[in-house]
Amino acid sequence: MIEPKADAGAAARLGASNVTRRFGPVLANDGVNFQAERGTIHAIVGGNGAGKSTLMRILQGMDSPDEGFVLVDGAPTVFLGPADAFGQGIGMVHQEFMLVPGLTLVENLMLAREAVDRLGRIDRRAALDAARRLEKLAGVALDWDMLEQDAPIHVRQIVEILRLLYRGADVLILDEPTAVLAPAQVGELIALLRKLRNEGRTIIFISHKLDEVLAVADRITVMRNGRVIGSLDREEADKARLAEMMIGEIIAQPKVRNREAGAEMLSIESLDIAGCGHAQLKDFNLSVRSGEIVGIAGVAGNGQDEIAEAVVGLIEPRSGHIRIGNMEVTDASLGRRRSAGLSYLSPDRAAEGLCLPASIADNMMAGHHRAPEFCASGISRRGAMHSHVESLLDRFAVKRGSSALPASSLSGGNQQRVAVARELDGDPKVLLACQPTRGVDIRGIAFIHQCLLDYRNRGGAVLLISEELDELLQLSDRIVVVYGGRITGEVERGSADVAEIGRMMLGDTA
């Protein structure tokens, strides 16, 4: 059931021949040719909207091309749906996991392919045996009776991968698998993928993180604007070359002036928070001054979420104080905190950072809609709002049809620009920026980084919480490392050393 097909080393296992897919006037895929050889890890890189996800959906049978074919073992194939692709051994791990909360991991594993005995009852022992075999195969150890919602995110991801193996897939498509992982877990995932490849499976790996791609892939295909720009073997590829192929030009690193830190804008004093999970904050102290970016580094789940939630007021601390400017806000509502000068860029763009069904203009105005220039005794000043929104959208180079269209009509990168533009609008005293570039392509990242730096240079204070160590290193004047809800160290810009930060992230105090 879980053995890959025998003739490893033969020609292309899965490919696309001249695949074109149109959505209205837009060519999401334009004559795409691509081949993933059996027993290799094939990375597909490209910015947002490059057409990676469309191609993957076609390869996995969720969508069908307007022209061209999917090639399975070299033969043109038309899939009727994902189940059809599964029948041919092709499975996909989506960016949003497709596991069921409330079921245990082993139940999730066997879902839709339950092991049953002769009476049709679910055979838990057989399921668990299968789980153990897969576990050994993958070289991991899992607590299979754990409920899905209790499992850490990297464990859920492993279950997703094992589920594909359980259902007999030998081609695994992974969509941005490392976006949710901490650096150490990325290493584990890469090791797992290599092991699966060495056993003859074919892995297609979508990413826009070039370091990972270079670390894991045997062959790399670069896409841009719906077309394949080229495919390279690992040996031919380096970061600069890939980046150039992806964006067509080299983007300069942001310029960073020396900081002139001013008055304290955000202060957290001896904050104590009883987290519902393991992470709690104990006697936590932090201060962010005007004109500086303070980054928080740590493996996910070590208190970063609690810090953010405490600053915006979503959880109530047991003790301690939070001040914005000179104002004590420990018990204040988020509305009061915002009027005190706090701005909050949510890590969850789709669910909290934006209101996707509402118009782009509404998304830009939310939170500012009661400012005196946009609202007179409760009545909106629509003209002022409209011109403000248009000028902001232009300044942040948001590509859009019309600001009256829903925010969901924007690409991910442009959605994040809308959120950033809104949160920096009106020059807040302090910006809490959580994962500001999650799911944004290289060009968008550079733009958002520049926005944050400009804001800092204008005297803004930024508390930056990010899982991207590169981002923290590039932007932060100081990096504070947290582990288990405590600060394990602090490094200044320039003196930051990745290995040292890595040690502190794992609990070694500096």
Added chain:
Amino acid sequence: MSDAAITPWKPARVPLQTFADAILPLALALAVAAILLALAGHNPFEVYRLLAVESFGSTRRIAATLSSTTPLILTGLATAVAFRAGAFNVGVEGCIFVGGLAAAYVGFAFAGLPGVVLIVLGLTVSIIVGALWMLVPGVLKARLDVDEVVTTLMLNFVAVSLTAYLVNGPLLAPGSANSATPMVVAAARLPRLMPPSTLNIGFVIAVLLLVLYWLWGNRTALGFETRLAGLNARFATAQGIDVPMLIIKMMLLSGAIGGLAGGIHALGTVGRFVSGFSPGYGFTGIAVALLGRGTAPGIFLAALLFGALATSGATIQLFSDVPIEIVEILQGMVMIFAVARFGWIFARRRRAA
């Protein structure tokens, strides 16, 4: 999913979707009911012609239609206001009962007051009582996340039974065997617009409220906040909007409009409160809000449709052998199809093609 791919594609399908959402429920309902009519041995086209004539065929029929449209505009509006904030209030029916009884009480108990005062007082009391009726479900939903569908639905039974008890006991008209209050004094009756039709000033109030609703939704900060909270409560919270408070406010507003619907029905049409006061205006209001997609013009047209069906259904029996049940089936069909969302069917078909 490739984000860039969606961008220009979505706006192209919006007009089609809106059109399908608005017209398809009615068309499908008419088609299905036509089959039923044909099976029952009636000529569906003849029946539909009669329905049209009976609802819009003369000034008197139009007045009758607008009269039955009035409570539906108000209940549709009451439901839509709560929808905006993301609360599914099915308790407007109860608000009609308590609001109607309250207004009727004012109308006969304070008989000495001048007419204008009496009317304003009666309607104000119906508004207050209706709002208070929604206070508990609103607070329970906002603060404790108790499902408002359950609480408001159950409160309907309480409202119906409570008012039935009152008009059978303490407020029963002297010498009457019916479960009804005394008639309100003539001065408390809402001025009629086109006598002898029951069409009264309540219709003007309802249309005025619709206009205010449109202005509120599109031109005020509170309307903006309510829309955001209804579409994505987490987002609204993150933008500093006090969503629980907003839900309480909108539930109170919804109850107030529901109470006013009762008050207008009592002082305008019925002239007193009787047990079985509302033939389900509150529930039809849910269909009106859904069919009208929560927009002011949509609510007006949907209320007009159901109002027309109600008027013509009542008289069609007199002029044909079509039983009123057929009209009720037609109403039910429209309601069922109104709840379904049709736009996505088109979207999917386009994709599959």
